[in-house]
Amino acid sequence: MENLLFDIVVALTMGLVGAVVFAAIGLVSGTDETTTLAPVTLLVVLLGVPPVGVFTFWMAGAISKHMTHAIPTALLGIPGDTMAVPLLQQATVLRNLGAPHIALRKMISGGIIAAFIAVPLSVLFAVMLAPFGQSITAAAPWLFLVASLLIAYFSPGRWSSVAALFPFVLLILALQGFTGKYGVKLSVSYFLGIAIGPLIADLFSILSPMERLRMSRPGLRKFSLAPDVKGWGGYFPNPFRVLDPSQIKWTAAMAAVSSATFVFSPVAMTVILGEVVGSRVKHAYHRLTTVLSVRNGVTESTYIAEALIPLIAFGLPLSPVAAGPAAPLFNAPPRFSVDAAAGKIVNLHTMMTSWEFLAYGLLSVVLAAIVAYPFSMNYARVAAAFVSRKISHEAIIATFVGLVLVIGIWEGQLLGLLVIVTIGLVGGMLYRILGFNTGVQFMGFYMAILSVPAILKMFGL
Amino acid sequence: MTHEAATLAQVPSDARASASGLHLAEIWGDVVDIRQLGMAIVIGAVISVGTFLIAVQILGSIAPVAAIGRAYAMLAGLGGCVISGVVCARLFAPKRQVIETVADPRWRDEAMDELVKETGSVGHAADLPAVTVDEMKELGLYDTFTSYETRHAEKEA
Structure with missing residues (x-):
């Protein structure tokens, strides 16, 4: 009983911290999930926070960030995150019609309803898949190989990403061999290098006179900030009144469908299911608002399913979200580790029961609903104006450069730093030029540590 | 007059003048001044690595287990990152121009045209x-759509 109470207090505290911190980070447009959520969660794991605290922190943080990253998307017309890109077109039309606040409200109300549906359904699907866990773990090295190839093919780079996977894996293996000679074993540095690659590639590019020409801009970046109108009394809005009955029905139905999928990218699911619903709504205004609610709902539910199903059923990061922003829940040495070759998994999968995942998952959604949802509904405009007027991009880049240096030196002194920069430069360039995105690169890392040893063993090497 | 020109007209002249002395470039999704970015990176590096190294010295001798001491030192280092971000935000102004707008009626027309392109009509009220009718009336969009609908129908006829 005492243990349970302790767990609940830890989960509540960590969940609240996650919700507040990531609601703030979400306001800064362009901050990617993987670059922010992964390293901070990793830190929480390494500091020794109990499992339920780690899980609630991550979930509440992710859902809250999705609530607030809708603000720049709707009010400023810039995607708050890569996952907000499919919502941009509809949001822009509504902005031009003079109703950006409607776009925002429909989006995040769809998101919060979908989150409440996705948590129990994902746990249910995971429990249904769990009996196959043993055989899946045994086949993990091969599954990672197949999943990597699939995820690569469905990335923007298509076949070029599939082909680029091999030299990229070889690069990781070579770096591991090199640092190993000096007794340095790295993992966080690879994650951070991949996650922050686009920034590192851009910083190298700006030093080159050739590239600087392409990147230089004639003037300040212009935003028009749209006015906001509050449509309800009190602080807490009711999502079931923001959406009309048909929108609630579509959002719930599509959230349920997408909770069962966990290998496709959230962006792809969002686009496809949004089209399915959009083609059934006749009136243009109603279609705009319905598609926005449904799409943001699907993004949320796919995201939750992609993290929860592999975590609960297998303990292996077998989806783009699990391999990216949720990676520290699976793999955070020395505390959490995945050794598929030996069939040994030590992470949240082994430390929490399905009931705990369900309960603390719902707690995370409640925390996000209390912290980030009303905040986005009430203070969207003030927050967007503050961030765009007071927080320069120079300051954000300085913060992330500091992060790279501290994590690199912390994990592997100079070698750690060099690995982050090398992986970041190569990965970032491949992303920009080929569309070999971070999700594929994370799978490449798992291929290097899981699939390659199994393949070598098969050939008796 | 295009939208660009319309928004430019609202820009205060001092903002345009100050922009001319800068070396602007787009990095990682937003516009920065290259020189200021260089300074910001140095500040970020010095403050965060400095905090981390000092924390390692202090905590390394206090913490019972070395790994825990280093983890807390990393937390201190991340605190340093945030501090350097605050310092840089105070030193360097954003290279953005935020224009407060009430929606331009012309944008409204364009948005309507874009909607028609999708399916051939804006639909019927x-x-x-x-x-939804109430929601649209509150926003003042109901009349926009119905009048567009009739005009469009007339044009078709």
Whole structure:
């Protein structure tokens, strides 16, 4: 009983911290999930926070960030995150019609309803898949190989990403061999290098006179900030009144469908299911608002399913979200580790029961609903104006450069730093030029540590 | 006059003048001044690595287990990152121009045209549920759509 109470207090505290911190980070447009959520969660794991605290922190943080990253998307017309890109077109039309606040409200109300549906359904699907866990773990090295190839093919780079996977894996293996000679074993540095690659590639590019020409801009970046109108009394809005009955029905139905999928990218699911619903709504205004609610709902539910199903059923990061922003829940040495070759998994999968995942998952959604949802509904405009007027991009880049240096030196002194920069430069360039995105690169890392040893063993090497 | 020109007209002249002395470039999704970015990176590096190294010295001798001491030192280092971000935000102004706008009626027309392109019509008000009609009336969009609908129908005829 005492243990349970302790767990609940830890989960509540960590969940609240996650919700507040990531609601703030979400306001800064362009901050990617993987670059922010992964390293901070990793830190929480390494500091020794109990499992339920780690899980609630991550979930509440992710859902809250999705609530607030809708603000720049709707009010400023810039995607708050890569996952907000499919919502941009509809949001822009509504902005031009003079109703950006409607776009925002429909989006995040769809998101919060979908989150409440996705948590129990994902746990249910995971429990249904769990009996196959043993055989899946045994086949993990091969599954990672197949999943990597699939995820690569469905990335923007298509076949070029599939082909680029091999030299990229070889690069990781070579770096591991090199640092190993000096007794340095790295993992966080690879994650951070991949996650922050686009920034590192851009910083190298700006030093080159050739590239600087392409990147230089004639003037300040212009935003028009749209006015906001509050449509309800009190602080807490009711999502079931923001959406009309048909929108609630579509959002719930599509959230349920997408909770069962966990290998496709959230962006792809969002686009496809949004089209399915959009083609059934006749009136243009109603279609705009319905598609926005449904799409943001699907993004949320796919995201939750992609993290929860592999975590609960297998303990292996077998989806783009699990391999990216949720990676520290699976793999955070020395505390959490995945050794598929030996069939040994030590992470949240082994430390929490399905009931705990369900309960603390719902707690995370409640925390996000209390912290980030009303905040986005009430203070969207003030927050967007503050961030765009007071927080320069120079300051954000300085913060992330500091992060790279501290994590690199912390994990592997100079070698750690060099690995982050090398992986970041190569990965970032491949992303920009080929569309070999971070999700594929994370799978490449798992291929290097899981699939390659199994393949070598098969050939008796 | 295009939108660009319309928004430029609202820009205060001092903002345009100050922009001319800068070396602007787009990095990682937003516009920065290259020189200021260089300074910001140095500040970020010095403050965060400095905090981390000092914390390692202090905590390394206090913490019972070395790994825990280093983890807390990393937390201190991340605190340093945030501090350097605050310092840089105070030193360097954003290279953005935020224009407060009430929606331009011309943008409204363009948005309507874009909607028509999708399916060939904006749809009929008769297809709408009552709550949506109320919502549109509150926004002042109901008349926009119905009048567009009639005009479009006339044009077709």
